[in-house]
Each structure stands twice: as structure tokens, then as C-alpha cells.
Amino acid sequence: xTEALRVALAGLGTVGTGVVRLIEENRELIARRAGRPVExxxxxxxxxxRDRGVDLSGYRWADDMAAxxxxxxxxxxxxxxxxxxxxxxxxxxxxxxxGKALVTANKALIAHHGLELADIAERTGAPLLFEAAVxxxxxxxxxxxxxxxxxxxxxxxxxxxxTCNYVLSAMEADGRDFDEVLSAAQAIGYAEADPAFDIxxxxxxxxxxxxxxxxxxxxxxxxxxxxxxxxxxxxxDIAQARALGYxxxxxxxxxxxxxxLFQRVHPCLLPxxxxxxRIDGATNAVVAEGNYSGRLLFQGAGAGDGPTASAVVADLVxxxxxxxxxxxxxxxxxxxxxxxxxxxxxxxxxxxRFEVADKVGVLAEIAAAMRDAxxxxxxxxxxxxxxxxxxxxxxxxxxxxxxCIDQALQKLAGSDSLQAEPMxxxxxxx
Amino acid sequence: xTEALRVALAGLGTVGTGVVRLIEENRELIARRAGRPVExxxxxxxxxxRDRGVDLSGYRWADDMAAxxxxxxxxxxxxxxxxxxxxxxxxxxxxxxxGKALVTANKALIAHHGLELADIAERTGAPLLFEAAVxxxxxxxxxxxxxxxxxxxxxxxxxxxxTCNYVLSAMEADGRDFDEVLSAAQAIGYAEADPAFDIxxxxxxxxxxxxxxxxxxxxxxxxxxxxxxxxxxxxxDIAQARALGYxxxxxxxxxxxxxxLFQRVHPCLLPxxxxxxRIDGATNAVVAEGNYSGRLLFQGAGAGDGPTASAVVADLVxxxxxxxxxxxxxxxxxxxxxxxxxxxxxxxxxxxRFEVADKVGVLAEIAAAMRDAxxxxxxxxxxxxxxxxxxxxxxxxxxxxxxCIDQALQKLAGSDSLQAEPMxxxxxxx
Numbered sequence: 046x047t048e049a050l051r052v053a054l055a056g057l058g059t060v061g062t063g064v065v066r067l068i069e070e071n072r073e074l075i076a077r078r079a080g081r082p083v084e085x086x087x088x089x090x091x092x093x094x095r096d097r098g099v100d101l102s103g104y105r106w107a108d109d110m111a112a113x114x115x116x117x118x119x120x121x122x123x124x125x126x127x128x129x130x131x132x133x134x135x136x137x138x139x140x141x142x143x144g145k146a147l148v149t150a151n152k153a154l155i156a157h158h159g160l161e162l163a164d165i166a167e168r169t170g171a172p173l174l175f176e177a178a179v180x181x182x183x184x185x186x187x188x189x190x191x192x193x194x195x196x197x198x199x200x201x202x203x204x205x206x207x208t209c210n211y212v213l214s215a216m217e218a219d220g221r222d223f224d225e226v227l228s229a230a231q232a233i234g235y236a237e238a239d240p241a242f243d244i245x246x247x248x249x250x251x252x253x254x255x256x257x258x259x260x261x262x263x264x265x266x267x268x269x270x271x272x273x274x275x276x277x278x279x280x281x282d283i284a285q286a287r288a289l290g291y292x293x294x295x296x297x298x299x300x301x302x303x304x305x306l307f308q309r310v311h312p313c314l315l316p317x318x319x320x321x322x323r324i325d326g327a328t329n330a331v332v333a334e335g336n337y338s339g340r341l342l343f344q345g346a347g348a349g350d351g352p353t354a355s356a357v358v359a360d361l362v363x364x365x366x367x368x369x370x371x372x373x374x375x376x377x378x379x380x381x382x383x384x385x386x387x388x389x390x391x392x393x394x395x396x397x398r399f400e401v402a403d404k405v406g407v408l409a410e411i412a413a414a415m416r417d418a419x420x421x422x423x424x425x426x427x428x429x430x431x432x433x434x435x436x437x438x439x440x441x442x443x444x445x446x447x448x449c450i451d452q453a454l455q456k457l458a459g460s461d462s463l464q465a466e467p468m469x470x471x472x473x474x475x
Numbered sequence: 476x477t478e479a480l481r482v483a484l485a486g487l488g489t490v491g492t493g494v495v496r497l498i499e500e501n502r503e504l505i506a507r508r509a510g511r512p513v514e515x516x517x518x519x520x521x522x523x524x525r526d527r528g529v530d531l532s533g534y535r536w537a538d539d540m541a542a543x544x545x546x547x548x549x550x551x552x553x554x555x556x557x558x559x560x561x562x563x564x565x566x567x568x569x570x571x572x573x574g575k576a577l578v579t580a581n582k583a584l585i586a587h588h589g590l591e592l593a594d595i596a597e598r599t600g601a602p603l604l605f606e607a608a609v610x611x612x613x614x615x616x617x618x619x620x621x622x623x624x625x626x627x628x629x630x631x632x633x634x635x636x637x638t639c640n641y642v643l644s645a646m647e648a649d650g651r652d653f654d655e656v657l658s659a660a661q662a663i664g665y666a667e668a669d670p671a672f673d674i675x676x677x678x679x680x681x682x683x684x685x686x687x688x689x690x691x692x693x694x695x696x697x698x699x700x701x702x703x704x705x706x707x708x709x710x711x712d713i714a715q716a717r718a719l720g721y722x723x724x725x726x727x728x729x730x731x732x733x734x735x736l737f738q739r740v741h742p743c744l745l746p747x748x749x750x751x752x753r754i755d756g757a758t759n760a761v762v763a764e765g766n767y768s769g770r771l772l773f774q775g776a777g778a779g780d781g782p783t784a785s786a787v788v789a790d791l792v793x794x795x796x797x798x799x800x801x802x803x804x805x806x807x808x809x810x811x812x813x814x815x816x817x818x819x820x821x822x823x824x825x826x827x828r829f830e831v832a833d834k835v836g837v838l839a840e841i842a843a844a845m846r847d848a849x850x851x852x853x854x855x856x857x858x859x860x861x862x863x864x865x866x867x868x869x870x871x872x873x874x875x876x877x878x879c880i881d882q883a884l885q886k887l888a889g890s891d892s893l894q895a896e897p898m899x900x901x902x903x904x905x
Contacts, residue, residue: 067767071627077692077805078624176622182768184622191798192606192614194508195788197501262507320774323753337497338612338785342774344750355768358625368621368798375507 049082050365051118055110055136056125057090057097060150060177063350064123064357065099075358079365083358086118114139121146121364123357129153141165141173146369148360150177150353153242156251156267159258163377172369174360179252180205180329182352183345184359189333190259190374196335198260202298202475205252205310207327207347208236208243209275209295213283213312214325217292222280235327245274246295246310253297257308259373260333261301263383270297270308271388277468278312282398285426285439286314291396292322296473305386314396314441314472321473332475389448393474394423396441397450399457400465403436407462411438418453420445435464441472479512480795481548485540485566486555487520487527490580490607493780494553494787495529505788509795513788516548544569551576551794553787559583571595571603576799578790580607580783583672586681586697589688593807602799604790609682610635610759612782613775614789619763620689620804626765628690632728632905635682635740637757637777638666638673639705639725643713643742644755647722652710665757675704676725676740683727687738689803690763691731693813700727700738701818707898708742712828715856715869716744721826722752726903735816744826744871744902751903762905819878823904824853826871827880829887830895833866837892841868848883850875865894871902 052068054061068075068085076082088101089110107113113122114136122140124147126133133154140147142165149155155162155175166173176186180203189198204210208230215226227244230236242248250270258265275295286293291314299308315322320342324330329347334340346352363369373380401407408427415422421443428437442450454467482498484491498505498515506512518531519540537543543552544566552570554577556563563584570577572595579585585592585605596603606616610633619628634640638660645656657674660666672678680700688695705725716723721744729738745752750772754760759777764770776782793799803810831837838857845852851873858867872880884897 063767067625071625071766074627074692075625077809080801080805182765183771184618187622188614188618188773191793192617192789193785194792195497195501195505195785197504262504320753323750335612335785336501337493337781337788339776339779339782341613342772343618344772344774346769349769351767352769355623355625355765358767359622362624363621366800368800370796370798371510375510379507 047081049084050079050361051084051086051120052123052361053087053113053116053119053121054085054123054125055089055113056127057088058125059350060353060357061090061125062097062099063354064125065101067354067358075362079362081365083361083365087113087116089113110136111139114143114145119145121148121361124149124151127151129157134158137162138165141169141171144169144171146172146174146364148174148357150175150357152178152248152251152255156254156265159255159265159372160377160380163372166372167376172364173372174363174369175372176360177353177356179255180331180343181345181347181349182355183329183331183343183347184356185331185343186259188341188343189256193333193335193338193341194374196338198333198335200300200475201256201260201331201333202296203331204294204321204324204329205249205297205347206243206295207329208240209249210324211235211327212244213275213278213293213295216280217283217287220280220284223276223278244276246272249295249297249310253299253308253310256331257299257306258380261306261383262375262380263306264380266306266308266383266385269306269385270310272310273312275312281428281437282439282468285398285428286396288426289424289441290317291315291472292317293470294321294324302386304383306383307386307388312470314470319473389451390446392444392446394442394444394472395450396439396470396472398468399438399463401436401438401462402464403434408438410460410462411457414453414456417456418449420449420453477511479514480509480791481514481516481550482553482791483517483543483546483549483551484515484553484555485519485543486557487518488555489780490783490787491520491555492527492529493784494555495531497784497788505792509792511795513791513795517543517546519543540566541569544573544575549575551578551791554579554581557581559587564588567592568595571599571601574599574601576602576604576794578604578787580605580787582608582678582681582685586684586695589685589695589802590807593802596802597806602794603802604793604799605802606790607783607786609685610761610773611775611777611779612785613759613761613773613777614786615761615773616689618771618773619686623763623765623768623771624804626768628763628765630730630905631686631690631761631763632726633761634724634751634754634759635679635727635777636673636725637759638670639679640754641665641757642674643705643708643723643725646710647713647717650710650714653706653708674706676702679725679727679740683729683738683740686761687729687736688810691736691813692805692810693736694810696736696738696813696815699736699815700740702740703742705742711858711867712869712898715828715858716826718856719854719871720747721745721902722747723900724751724754732816734813736813737816737818742900744900749903819881820876822874822876824872824874824902825880826869826900826902828898829868829893831866831868831892832894833864838868840890840892841887844883844886847886848879850879850883
């Protein structure tokens, strides 16, 4: 087969223009590898006049990307518009419904509507691919769906959001506080003007739910991800963690827990020797544990035009080669529903940070609450603070069930010794 | 398609029995993912009576595995016999020639005869797969052949031999010397009774030549790999390197250098901050740099029955799904011949270790040879040795062309100040 694979690009933002540049620059190599050319035939975006730094004159311009779903001369629609609903969803439904392949980098779309879209795809025989939706350039969906296909996988976790990892590792590098680092990251384009999706953990949760479904054979359950972002992490937490031998990273963690699905995105403490503790900046990394493979780790650039384009075009090459299977490693109808796991019985070490009144008896009050709830303290730091009448107490517990931590905090709730909500971070237990 | 994929296993050593166990244990999961059962129908090995800890009574026994190539009820032959020639090669040729798929974990076979076998496979339309031949459980061939397919890759390198990495990291951990660690590794099964293929770098060179071909689109050139093992690495080298901020690892490194092919397996120094410097024990890791993806890293168990079986059965799942393309990412006939690159102009920092007579003027002699060859010294350690009349001098140079190092060593050749061949190790420049 030497006819070109004909691609329509919906969306010409950073990723879309990256895809145009990649296909132009690596055109011949891609044709050699794919066995046929991969050609952009049409493009669409909101603003035709904007200078995107790439020559679009060779491609048909469509004012309405919805037309791609019905166009006779298009084999694949690349949805690079973004947003979990609205035009992206409509285009995805229509393209797949019309039997066209859909390639997307849109994690929100897949996390919310992936099963519906996979159902449509299976009904019409149209491939649905979204390697770029998780961990940028890293071929982790392919690696797990195909490379680890022989394994029962019961645990997958990783650093899934480059913005959060950049912010946390920058805070670690120079001791600055969250707000300051975030502003600096926005100024250089490492964080969005509206960073909520990233820093509140939503983006990582989208990706985690996709990984969990693909690894465990369970139905996508984005709503079941317990999600907390990094906005409450302070410079002091990073310093205390470091003093105790840990770094702080936003970790997405999913596990099958006696057949129930546990999914959590939280800032966590990692021992310095953990492979993910060395992942700095905007890099992403994913670990999966298979019952035969053992621990597999995939690492690379999690975002950016080039890396994301690399993953989008890898999907196009798979399509051109005719090597495409089920989006979630098996038919969507074969995925099993999974109850959300309880967390109270989960055990591990926990980091607690209390902001307290600097007065007699506070430490005794906290220690008593811990003791009464059966929480044993491994180490405790009360750093001297410059001025003020408040103090910080940072604690790392011995291994303990999460329900005990909850009990200890309930005992302390309402105490006028506490000047703020305690900060709780789990220590990665893997 | 719900008919089983019918597999014959040739070879029932560690890997073969691992494949049997995996397919038994994960049978249902594999069928769900592959869309059809994967079934072993026949097995063959030298000694039928040996207890392998798995029940083989459900499979047809073949005294002569050569019969698999013609058997009507076999779709795939798994060659797990080993050896670059002899029965493994004969079986591979016959099976592919008869149009049967071939899955192998045999890196020596592929490094020596991969192109011939790919040619046969392309002629008969039979798939040839060998994910398990490189880096055990890590789906790195798939990740590069498919996941990075959109990229021009000009550099691929990594830790490709678990035995060497185990020995080097054990030497590092407790200061023991090579022979002692190797004996201990043999006693616990981490090194073969005849360890030559591993410790002399041949095994890593097999894997590197496969990676280079697949990444660069060049013809396999195992003979072109400049190979040196770890037998000359001493405890003192590791200590000196550490004092200077480096660790020592056996690195396979391949690069397209102005269209010419550079392939080298050498013990190298890695800065402590390099991601590969933290890879300890029998773990493998591969880094590839794509022009859009940036740096991708794949890490996991490089050997062992379970991890290798995981990769073998991943190939079987690809076959069952019908998702198989060209073994080297493009037709073997499309791979380009590549001249072997010269190395004299390559530049980087270099570690040199001299064993010298402990007498006046030796240091001056070495320093003069360096100066005359244009080699500038960044740091030098002359550790005090316990007793004897010899001394060690360890040097790390500034960035320098390799030809200058050769010149310096030529100047020193034959000097009666040197009591042994100098040890030269490059510092990884990536």
C-alpha cells in the first residue's frame, strides 16, 4: 500500500503547529518507516490570519472543522482543539461515527468520554488513538497496552504533570515558595495563564484514570480519582522533607486493591533513593509493575510542542502501517466495572505538618492525639521560625493505617492550638 | 478471530519454562487482551526427563525441534535455544521459510543473521519478532520502532548487560575487586559459569547493533561495534572515579556521525547526576534521543525468566492481534549500508589510569606526554597504595579529541615507568 494516509488537523495551537513542522521535516523518514506517505490535507483553527510560523498554504483550510468528519479525502482526523466537551467531543463522535480514524492529544476528552468514543470506534471499525494524551513523548500507552500485554498489572504510578513537577523541583532547588515559583513558571511558559487544571491535579487525574483503565482492564473512572493538587505545599514542607530524607512530587497512583480500584493524585514524599525522586523539571515518568515483567519505568518529556507532536505522529504511523488495536487494550465492552476502594485500611508512612500557636502544651496535645489514635511517630522537626507567634511542626509517622491518621486529626479538629488545617502527605509506598 | 494462536516452544531452559509458566498463569487475561487464546501446542528440548518444575504433559513433545517448521498445527515457533548459529539458525531459517512466525530471545542470532532472517520473513510474509533479545522485559524495541517512529534518532545508548551492571555496582557498593565479585555473582546465578560473553561486552554489543539498526535505519553491523568488557576495571578505578564525581558503567553507545555509524561498548564514567548513574544491579536502561521527542528513557529488568518471558509473550500477543510490522522498523531491503565512523575526531573527557613505578620523575614523564599531545588535565589523583614499589595515577582530562589521547599513550609506550597497559575510559558525553 503506497497511497498516502490523509490527515486533517483540527486545532493549530502549539501541538498542531508542532505536528505540521514534524511531518514536514521528517516526511521522507516517516514514509520509509510507515511504508507510505503521511500527508496533511486539511487544517482548521479559529483564526486563519494568525501567524503560526509554519507555511499552511499547501493545505486546504476549513473554517468549520466539523466538515472533516464527512470529507471523502480524509482518512484520519487529528483533534488538537482541547476541552473535554464542546467542539472536540462533537468532532470525535462524528469522525468515529463516520468511520474515520481519530487521533487526539486530549486527555480531558478521553478521561470523560473515552469509553463512549471507544464504543463508537468499535461499532464502526474506526481506530481511536491517544498516545499523546498521557505523558507527552513517552510511548507509555503503547508500552503498557502492547509491550506489557502479557502481564497482570496491579499498580501503575508516576509523575504525570510537567507543570507541577517543574514547580516542585524549582521550589526544592532554591527554597522559594509556591506562588513565587508559579509566577515565574507562567512568565516563561511552563505554566498556563490559568494554571488550575495543572496545579490542582486535574490534569494528572485525567491521565491516571486512562492509565488505570488500560493497565487493569477496568472501566474508565475519572470521577473515582481522589485528587489534591500542590497549592498547599510550602517551601517549609520541602525543606522538612529534605531534612528527613525525602523529596516532594505530585504522584498519580493507581492500584487494584482486592479487585477494587484505588486512584489517587496527591503530593507525596519519595525517599531520595526512589527512581522518581530524581525526576526534575517538566519531565514525566511512569512506573508499572507487572507480575512477570517486574517494574518497568518510562521517562521523557511530558509536554511541549515537539514531544507531543512526536506522540501524535507515532499514532499516525501506526495507522499508516495498519497496526492498530483496541484503545484500552481490549474491547471497551470487555472492560470490567470496578468499585472504588476504601482507603482507611491502606497503610504507609505519613508526613504531617501542623501550624501551631507557639505556646506551652501544643506539642503534648498533638502527641497525645497521635498516641490515642495509635499513630507512632518516626521523626519530628520543629524548625525555628523567624518571628511571629506561630510555629511549624513536621512529623513523619511509622507505617500506619490511614484511618488512624484521620482519627488523630479528628481529635485535633477545633483545637485552638492549630492555626491552620494540618497538611497531610503520604510517603510513596512502592 | 477466536481461534487460538498455536505456539511451539523450542528450548526449555530458564526462559522457555518461564514462558510456559506465564502462559499458564495469565491465560485468561492474555486471551481477553489478544482477542483469542495463546496456546502452547508443542515443546522440544534436549533432555525430556529433566524436571523443570512445570507440567509439560499437556503439550506434544518433539525430540527434534526442526519438525516445528513443517508442522501444520503450529502458527509460531519460539526459538529459545540460543547460540548464533547451529540448530537455532537452522530452525529460524526453516520456520520463516515455511511461512511460520518466529519469536526469539536470541540476541546473538539476530545480531549475526537478523538481516538474512528479515529477508526470508519479508519474502514469505512471516513475521519475525525479537523484543526479548534486547533489554529483557523492557519494551524498548517496540518503543523505538513504533513509539518513536516519527523521529529522526541519531543517538541511542544504555546499560544493556545486567551481569556487568551487577558486577560494577557491587564493586562500587563494597570496594571488592572484579574477580571476587564475579565469583560471588556466579555463586548466586547472576553470572554464567562461562561469563565471557557478558563480561567481555559481546552480549551488550549484540544488543547495541540491533538497537542501532532499528533506530537509524542502517544495516545491522555487529562486526563494526568497538567492544571492550569490564575485566580490566579495578576497585581502584571505581574509587578514583567516585572521588572525582563519577560512577563506572558498561555503556553501549551508538550514534550516526555525519552519516557514518559509530558503535561502541566500553566501560565508561558517568557523572553522578546522569540518569544512568543510578541504575544499579541487574537493571537495564536505554536512552534514545529523537529530534522531536527529545530524550526517552526505558528502564527495567534486563534478564531473568519472568522478565524475558514477559517480552516473548508480548510478541505472541502482537501476533495474536495481527499487529506486526517490519522487524527493523522498515523493510530490510530499505536499510542503508553505513560506513564505520572514524573515532579520532570524537571529543570528550577521558579517564586514564596508569600503574607506574614509584620513583622520581614518573609524574613528569606522563605530564609531558600529555602536554605534547595537547591533552589538558582537569584532575589527577595519586592515591597512596599499601606497600609495594608501584603507584597508581588516575587522571581526568578536559574535553579532548580521541586522537590526542592515542598520541599521548604512544609517547609513553615502552616507557619503563609504566608497569602495565594504561586503562582508558571515556566519560559519557550525552
